[in-house]
Amino acid sequence: MPPETTGSDESGEPTSVPDPDGLDLARRIARQVNAGTPAPQPAPRRRRRRPAEPLSSGARPDDRDPQPIGNVLRRMVEERGWRTDLDVHALMARWPDLIGPSNAAHCRPEAYEDGVLTVRTSSTAWAVQMRGIAPAVITRLNQQLGSEVVRRILVKGPDAPSWSHGRLRVKGRGPRDTYG
Template sequence: MSAQGSEPSRVDLARIALRRARDKAKSAPSRGPDGRRSPPEVQVSSTNGRDPAPLGGVIQRLLVDHAWQRAAAGGVLLDQWPAIVGAQRAAHWEAIGYDATTGTLTVGCTSDAWATTLRLLEREVIAQIAQRLPSTRLLRISVRRSDQSGFRR
């Protein structure tokens, strides 16, 4: 409680809400034998329930149902990196990884000069990626020199 009297502080209210949410989650019935909730079922047949569904539709539904769109978007970004930045820059900048939770792309550079160039052009590169891959949430680029990234050409 706050020092002023009977009204709880914001921190106290947050703790109370968290405790209630945890209690509610503990009391919710579990569906699986291991205590975990089972994932939502994926429809693998067409509208009449008997014909197989197209593979692309099933994969798209899996991406949506399991919220894998961001991870898939990161894979597309890494795959299309040379086309986005151009052949000359791609020869010196290697897209190493993408963290969908933080929106960070890690790029390895062949030299300090190329690392500095990328740092200077970071906003421009992020804008190019946003234009070409609107489903990819990119907030920043983490620049690594070749000796830090293991980048070899």
């Protein structure tokens, strides 16, 4: 313990004052600083909340279990509304298999919009034939694709060549021939 020094207070009485060095000095300063503030209260203990759902699944199948990739992709396609787009792409890719090789050699799908499939043919004869079998083709396409993707087929014949070349041209009907 540090040596005590003797001094006198304002009234002149002798007092023993501890040496202001060390631990006593620190305690006195701490008391003066904390004199105006209330003692801190301990924080209330919080209860840990248990998760509402367990972190692991039980014995029965659950959404948190690993899923086959086919099921996950199928669910994602349905949620995002990609079913029709995928069916149309499958139709375009499998066209020869769906309508047969001879028809596919002379008819090709050109566009699809709102249930209408536009088909371009190589000649007017093939366009007439395709218009005749269109209902059967629609039924077969929808059976093969597994959904009601195609509601109507719009058949177009071949494009005729343009006879207007250059800056000068004669107005009128121009040459007539059976193109397609």
